[in-house]
Amino acid sequence: MPSSDQPTVTKRDSAAILVASACAAVSALLATWFANRYLAPSEVTEFLLFWSVQFGVFGIVAGIQQEVTRAVGAARLDRNSTGAPIVFAAATVGGLCALATVATSPLWAKATVPSNTAISVALLALGVGLYAFHSALSGAAAGSQRWFLFSVFGGGEALWRLAAMAAVSLISASLLGLEAAAISPILLWLVLALLDPGTRTIIRSRADVSYGRLMRNVFMAMGSSTASAVLMTGFPVLLNASEKASPGSYTFVVMGALILAVSICRSPIMIPLQAFQGVAIAAFLRQRHRPIAAFARPAAALLGVGAAGAVAAFFLGPWLFLLIYPPKTGAESAYASVASGPVLAALTFGSAIMALLVLSGTAVLALDLHRTYLAGWVVAAAVTTALLFFLPLGIIPKVLVALYCGPAVGFLTHLFAMKRSAGRFRARVAEAI
Incomplete structure (x- = not known):
């Protein structure tokens, strides 16, 4: 049973999550506005297809967040520090998904990103590989009841993307530049790890189960997130x-x-x-x-x-x-x-x-x-x-x-x-x- 002193989501926590979701909404709207404003009509469609692939694969990888939230939360309640490190799961998922992105690219890349196919695929592979860590650490923050840090992961990613796309659009707008700017927030977790002790703490988080069991749970969660990614992003x-x-x-x-x-x-x-x-x-x-x-x-x-x-x-x-x-x-x-x-x-x-x-x-x-x-x-x-x-x-x-x-x-x-x-x-x- 959960302990009675388990922290709940306070009004301040809810406000932080709401602000992060607002940042995500505004960022998505302005990102598409930048593309429509500074690119040719056919390039707008190609950028939106790149955007769709990016957030489609990110949506699949995001399944790790749900399971890490559960696993870290359960380990915390049970005071169990002997489970698998969550960074091992992130590295496995990131590596496999990056390889899958490259391996399957002959099936979809030419029709989806015809202008800069090889570079776009490389950006997506690098992006999904590092996003697995971002998603796992976001889940670890939620499982540890660190809601403000959880909000920083979500809102910070959106604000970084918006700033990067604005800079590219104003300095030298190009299809490839906007694609790179859209991918760039995958570096946020690295910056936070360098600057924030709390982030370094959750990087060391462990699950409540062994590595094998954790990965089985993660892949089941990713199955659901794959289907949802098909419908949405x-x-x-x-x-x-x-x-x-x-x-x-x-x-x-x-x-x-x-x-x-x-x-x-x-x-x-x-x-x-x-x-x-x-x-x-x-x-x-x-x-x-x-x-x-x-x-x-x-x-x-x-x-x-x-x-x-x-x-x-x-x-x-x-x-x-x-x-x-x-x-x-x-x-x-x-x-x-x-x-x-x-x-x-x-x-x-x-x-x-x-x-x-x-x-x-x-x-x-x-x-x-x-x-x-x-x-x-x-x-x-x-x-x-x-x-x-x-x-x-x-x-x-x-x-x-x-x-x-x-x-x-x-x-x-x-x-x-x-x-x-x-x-x-x-x-x-x-x-x-």
Whole structure:
């Protein structure tokens, strides 16, 4: 049992996490603005595809953060300092993922980053290799209840990326320069390790289990994060693969505008929700006897926010989108096809459906239903992918259908598991009486 003196998430901690999530949201918005402002239309799309691959592989590696949070937290509560050092897990994951990035690059790199293929792949491999340490140390900070340091890892990464991209844009904007700037925050953990004793302390953190068991848990967590990365950060790469549009074509430019629209419509709901996932899991843990009831209120709030956002996007979205992302000469028609009230409203409410999938995932994790958690994300990713490749519609309606149907099926998978879990709990109570 956890000790009674275990620190909780205070208002100050929550504020720090919220500020970090706000930094991430602003950084993502301004990063795409810099790309749209300083690059040619076809280069904008290529940068967004690089951005998608980067955060797709980062999203996969981020699975280590969840398991390290659990492992370090459990070791701390049990006063167990004999488990595997978490840096061993980070080195293993980083090395394997860097090798996988290079090994698989012939399958995707030329179509995704055609302008500077070899250098872009090298940047991504180096990035994912070092990001494993960043993610593991962020998890160790959370497991150690060092919420301010946890927030520094998240917010500091976003602010570093924003500053680097601003500097490159203002000094000598280029596609390769912006790609390097987007990758550069992977060095944050090294800087913190040199300057901050607290970071050096968590680098020495150990798990509650052996190296072999820790790696099995990490790879299972990465399986779930792979499926979620396909749906969220990796979605533009899937879209590009399904369209096979040549660089510079009208469809290619429309795809760039659509990727920007999906990103800006998702961020207000998804970034804060992801930042507070650990807090949500803790809340669901206290209500495992009534998972549906515990889930209903925040789910209704998400749908309400999504509906309100959709109304605002319908009336204000086209003006705001074109203000933030003014199209270059020759791209006006492509951007106008995306910057319409109905399209932006549909994308905004669709983000609430995605948020339901994320929230229901935290609920089933709290119920210790790891396989169901994985199944929901895998089903959602599979349905979305199938619709993108086989639905005989234009690019915009096809994206809308895929972004609604895939997450909805995954959410229903989680919801069904929650209902079954509640039924089993009631049956055990009845037997006990």
